[in-house]
Amino acid sequence: MTLDPLLLDVLACPVDKEPLLWFADEEILYNPRLHKSYQVVDGVPVLLVEEGTDTSDAEHARLTAKAEKEGVRATGPAPG
Numbered sequence: 001m002t003l004d005p006l007l008l009d010v011l012a013c014p015v016d017k018e019p020l021l022w023f024a025d026e027e028i029l030y031n032p033r034l035h036k037s038y039q040v041v042d043g044v045p046v047l048l049v050e051e052g053t054d055t056s057d058a059e060h061a062r063l064t065a066k067a068e069k070e071g072v073r074a075t076g077p078a079p080g
Contacts (some may be wrong), residue, residue, distance in 0.1 A: 003043065011033040014047045019076040021067050029075070035060050055066075 002024055003011075013020055013031045015034040020038070027040040029047070036052040038045060055063070066072065 003045070005034065007045075008073065008075050009047060009077050011047070014049050017054070019074040021063070021072050021074055023063070023066070023072060030055075030063050030067075032064050035039065037063075
Protein backbone atom coordinates (compact mmCIF):
# COMPACT_ATOMS: atom_id res chain seq x y z
CA MET A 1 0.00 0.00 0.00
CA THR A 2 1.25 3.48 -0.77
CA LEU A 3 0.20 6.70 0.84
CA ASP A 4 -0.55 9.81 -1.15
CA PRO A 5 2.63 11.95 -1.36
CA LEU A 6 0.61 15.01 -0.30
CA LEU A 7 -0.50 13.16 2.83
CA LEU A 8 3.10 12.18 3.58
CA ASP A 9 4.03 15.86 3.36
CA VAL A 10 1.75 16.76 6.30
CA LEU A 11 1.84 13.70 8.58
CA ALA A 12 3.59 14.02 11.93
CA CYS A 13 3.74 12.10 15.18
CA PRO A 14 0.74 12.90 17.40
CA VAL A 15 3.02 13.05 20.45
CA ASP A 16 6.08 15.11 19.49
CA LYS A 17 4.72 16.60 16.21
CA GLU A 18 7.92 15.58 14.39
CA PRO A 19 8.36 13.53 11.18
CA LEU A 20 7.74 9.79 11.02
CA LEU A 21 9.40 7.12 8.90
CA TRP A 22 7.04 5.47 6.41
CA PHE A 23 7.63 1.73 5.91
CA ALA A 24 5.28 1.02 3.01
CA ASP A 25 6.05 -2.70 2.90
CA GLU A 26 5.11 -3.09 6.58
CA GLU A 27 2.35 -0.46 6.53
CA ILE A 28 3.66 1.36 9.57
CA LEU A 29 4.72 4.88 10.41
CA TYR A 30 7.56 4.91 12.93
CA ASN A 31 8.87 7.54 15.31
CA PRO A 32 12.50 6.59 16.03
CA ARG A 33 12.81 9.27 18.72
CA LEU A 34 10.03 7.82 20.88
CA HIS A 35 10.29 4.18 19.71
CA LYS A 36 6.60 4.23 18.70
CA SER A 37 4.96 2.77 15.62
CA TYR A 38 1.55 3.50 14.14
CA GLN A 39 -0.38 1.18 11.83
CA VAL A 40 -1.78 2.16 8.46
CA VAL A 41 -5.07 0.32 7.94
CA ASP A 42 -6.59 0.23 4.45
CA GLY A 43 -4.49 3.24 3.49
CA VAL A 44 -5.50 5.27 6.54
CA PRO A 45 -2.82 6.18 9.13
CA VAL A 46 -4.04 5.46 12.65
CA LEU A 47 -2.26 8.30 14.45
CA LEU A 48 -4.01 8.09 17.79
CA VAL A 49 -1.72 8.28 20.81
CA GLU A 50 -3.46 5.35 22.50
CA GLU A 51 -3.10 3.21 19.33
CA GLY A 52 0.66 3.69 19.05
CA THR A 53 2.80 0.64 19.78
CA ASP A 54 5.98 0.81 21.84
CA THR A 55 8.85 -0.98 20.12
CA SER A 56 11.59 -2.99 21.76
CA ASP A 57 15.23 -1.98 21.46
CA ALA A 58 15.76 -4.82 18.96
CA GLU A 59 12.82 -3.70 16.81
CA HIS A 60 14.03 -0.09 16.96
CA ALA A 61 17.48 -1.20 15.79
CA ARG A 62 15.94 -3.24 12.96
CA LEU A 63 13.73 -0.38 11.76
CA THR A 64 16.42 2.29 11.93
CA ALA A 65 18.90 0.04 10.10
CA LYS A 66 16.28 -0.75 7.46
CA ALA A 67 15.45 2.95 7.07
CA GLU A 68 19.10 3.81 6.55
CA LYS A 69 19.79 0.91 4.20
CA GLU A 70 16.67 1.36 2.06
CA GLY A 71 16.39 5.14 2.19
CA VAL A 72 12.97 5.04 3.82
CA ARG A 73 11.00 8.23 3.28
CA ALA A 74 10.32 10.47 6.25
CA THR A 75 7.09 12.40 6.45
CA GLY A 76 7.08 16.16 6.13
CA PRO A 77 7.90 18.36 3.17
CA ALA A 78 10.36 16.86 0.71
CA PRO A 79 13.73 18.60 0.74
CA GLY A 80 14.49 20.95 -2.10
